[in-house]
Amino acid sequence: MDLRDSKSRLILIVAALGAALVIAVASCGGGGGDGDNGDGGSSQSQDSGNGETDGGENSGGSGNGGGEEDGSGEVLAEVSGEENITLTITSAEREEGGFLTVEGTITNEGSETWFDIRWSGDEEELADNRFSMAGASLVAQEEGHRYLILRDTSGRCLCTNFGNGIEAGETLTWFAQFPEPEASTTQVDFQVGNMPPATIEIR
Secondary structure: OOHHHHHHHHHHHHHHHOOOOEEEOOOOOOOOOOOOOOOOOOOOOOOOOOOOOOOOOOOOOEEOOOOEEOOOEEOOEEEEEOOOEEEEEEEEEEEOOOEEEEEEEEEEOOOOOEOOHHHHOOOHHHHHHOOEOOOOEEEEOOOOEEEEOOEOOOOOEOEOEOOOOEOOOOEEEEEEEEEOOOOOOOEEEEEOOOOOOEEEEOO
């Protein structure tokens, strides 16, 4: 899979449609709402009382920051959880058009191929993305907003799809795109599936 070609193609789709999803979260909460109110091609905001982004149920630890990535540049954050899965974030950049693109790698350190359709999230609209980053979200605690993955009107996300799974010992690159947080926001929490939240700095 050509990561850059895929990302560029999807950027054009969503730029034309103006799809963006933003959900307000409680300022005192540890995360943001259920994320079930997304609707392709629209922008939404609502109150939420539940914090899904605390990652407290995971056995894996969270080690943000530090270290070097093999050929991929700086490591902004790295978290471990699920079934011997390590998620690394190497880039979080604002882009023209009101996007924030997050990129990194995912490594299956287990002994079997790993597949988890739950990573596509709970929204029916995103179900066709299957095992992908479609269920990822960003929480900007400073703003009290939770940002959901960008998608087109057919529910196709601007993110990586892992196809039939990640083989044992395999490391894959990934990307996910979100509406751009406010200009004053410099830190967000990234979360997908049941992985612990990863706090990252954005520029």
